[in-house]
Amino acid sequence: MAEFAAYEGRGPERAGVEEGLLNGVQKFLDGQLRRIRAAVASGRTRIGEDDAFWAEEETLFRASFLDRLLKAVMELIELVISDAQEQVGGGADWAGTNAEAAAWARGYVGELITRVTETTRAAVRETTAAWIETGAKLPDLVKVLKPTFGERRAQLIAATEVTRAFDEANDLTRQRLGLPRALKKAPAHPGCRCATRAVLLPNGEWVVVWYTVRGDRVCKQPLSTPWGRVNGCRDLHGMIVSEKYGGRRLSEVRAEVGR
Numbered sequence: 001m002a003e004f005a006a007y008e009g010r011g012p013e014r015a016g017v018e019e020g021l022l023n024g025v026q027k028f029l030d031g032q033l034r035r036i037r038a039a040v041a042s043g044r045t046r047i048g049e050d051d052a053f054w055a056e057e058e059t060l061f062r063a064s065f066l067d068r069l070l071k072a073v074m075e076l077i078e079l080v081i082s083d084a085q086e087q088v089g090g091g092a093d094w095a096g097t098n099a100e101a102a103a104w105a106r107g108y109v110g111e112l113i114t115r116v117t118e119t120t121r122a123a124v125r126e127t128t129a130a131w132i133e134t135g136a137k138l139p140d141l142v143k144v145l146k147p148t149f150g151e152r153r154a155q156l157i158a159a160t161e162v163t164r165a166f167d168e169a170n171d172l173t174r175q176r177l178g179l180p181r182a183l184k185k186a187p188a189h190p191g192c193r194c195a196t197r198a199v200l201l202p203n204g205e206w207v208v209v210w211y212t213v214r215g216d217r218v219c220k221q222p223l224s225t226p227w228g229r230v231n232g233c234r235d236l237h238g239m240i241v242s243e244k245y246g247g248r249r250l251s252e253v254r255a256e257v258g259r
C-alpha cells in the first residue's frame with residue numbers, strides 16, 4: 001500500500017486533465033463575456049434576469065463542452081478504477097464498475113454545466129444591478145465582470161471540478177467494491193485539490209482517509225465536517241472520513257487497533 005504521506009491523489013495525472021479543461025473553460029468564458037457585452041450594448045441591460053439568454057448560454061456550453069468534459073471525467077475514472085484494482089485486487093466486477101461509472105459521468109457532467117452556468121448568471125445579475133445604480137456605462141460593466149470571466153475563475157472551475165469528479169468517482173468505486181462511503185468528500189472549498197482514499201487498518205477494517213495535497217496544507221479556512229468545524233484542509237489531512245472512527249486521525253486509530 002502507498003505510504004501515507006506520499007499519496008498526492010494522482011496529482012500529475014489530474015494536473016494534465018485540469019490543464020486541458022482550463023483552456024476550454026477560458027475560451028468559453030471569453031466568448032460568453034463577448035455575447036453579454038453585445039446583448040447589453042443592444043439595450044438588454046438586465047441581462048442577469050434574461051431567462052432566454054441564459055438558457056441559450058447553457059445550450060452553448062453543453063454543445064461545446066459535453067464531449068470534452070465527459071472525456072476528462074472518464075480519464076479520471078480510469079485512474080480511480082486502476083488505483084482501486086491495485087489496492088483491493090481481483091474478484092470485483094470491474095466491467096460493471098466501469099459501466100456504472102460511465103453512466104454516472106453523464107449525469108455528473110450535465111449537472112456541472114448547469115451549476116457553472118448558474119454561478120455565472122448569479123454573478124452577472126449582481127454585478128449588473130450594481131453597475132446600473134452607478135450610471136451604466138458599458139466599459140465599466142466589462143471591467144466589473146472581469147472576476148467572473150477572467151483567468152482566475154477559469155482556473156478555479158477547472159481545479160474544483162477535476163477534484164470533485166475525481167473524488168466522486170473514488171467514492172462511487174469504493175462503494176461498489178463494498179468499502180465504506182466517505183461522509184466528507186473533496187473539494188472542501190473552491191480551488192481545493194485534495195482527495196479521499198481507502199486505507200486498510202492492521203485489524204483488517206477499511207476506512208476512508210482525507211489526503212490534503214501539499215499546496216492545500218496552508219489552507220486554514222473554517223470548514224464544516226460531520227464531526228464539527230476544522231481549520232481548513234490542513235486539519236483534514238490524515239483524518240478518517242468514513243463512518244467508523246470518523247473525525248479521528250488515521251495514525252491514532254492505526255496505533256489503537258494495531259496491537
Ligand SMILES: [Zn+2]
Pocket residue numbers: 188189192193194212213216219233
Ligand atoms: Zn483541499
